[in-house]
Amino acid sequence: MPHPNAELIARFYAALGVKDGDAMAVCYADNAQFSDPVFRNLDASAVRGMWQMLCSRATDLTVETSGIEADDTRGRARWVATYTFNKTGRQVRNVIDAEFEFRDGLIVRHTDRFDLWRWASMALGLKGTLLGWTPLVQNAICKEAMRGLEGFRRKQAENRAN
Numbered sequence: 001m002p003h004p005n006a007e008l009i010a011r012f013y014a015a016l017g018v019k020d021g022d023a024m025a026v027c028y029a030d031n032a033q034f035s036d037p038v039f040r041n042l043d044a045s046a047v048r049g050m051w052q053m054l055c056s057r058a059t060d061l062t063v064e065t066s067g068i069e070a071d072d073t074r075g076r077a078r079w080v081a082t083y084t085f086n087k088t089g090r091q092v093r094n095v096i097d098a099e100f101e102f103r104d105g106l107i108v109r110h111t112d113r114f115d116l117w118r119w120a121s122m123a124l125g126l127k128g129t130l131l132g133w134t135p136l137v138q139n140a141i142c143k144e145a146m147r148g149l150e151g152f153r154r155k156q157a158e159n160r161a162n
Contacts (some may be wrong), residue, residue: 005070017063021052029106036112084122
């Protein structure tokens with residue numbers, strides 16, 4: 001029988017596979033932290049918003065998971081996200097290694113690692129291939145993603161207020 005935290009990881013990615021950002025959001029503790037090469041150092045509220053945003057925008061996302069392991073405090077998984085990058089219409093197949101820390105049956109720290117240059121090559125084409133390794137382009141990708149997240153969260157707050 002899998003460890004309950006391994007089951008939590010499996011539920012988390014199953015929710016991503018059906019684009020259910022709300023189901024993903026409840027997997028995080030209120031003091032959770034998230035980081036990946038694009039969305040760096042997010043708090044719990046921001047990471048919940050990030051998954052809700054990504055799920056709401058995904059049209060053809062498929063998610064494959066493997067290597068899910070967990071114990072009382074730590075876990076890991078490899079997951080592959082395949083989707084069309086909306087801004088360019090290009091196909092992306094992103095291979096991601098995830099590490100988790102748990103407390104009281106919830107995720108308190110989640111770190112995803114992937115090759116941002118490889119991602120930029122797929123998502124942006126020739127520009128990403130030639131320049132995606134540079135800090136200038138990588139920082140621009142991060143800033144644009146954070147602007148998108150901030151706008152999404154602002155709209156969420158406005159909708160809740162109305």
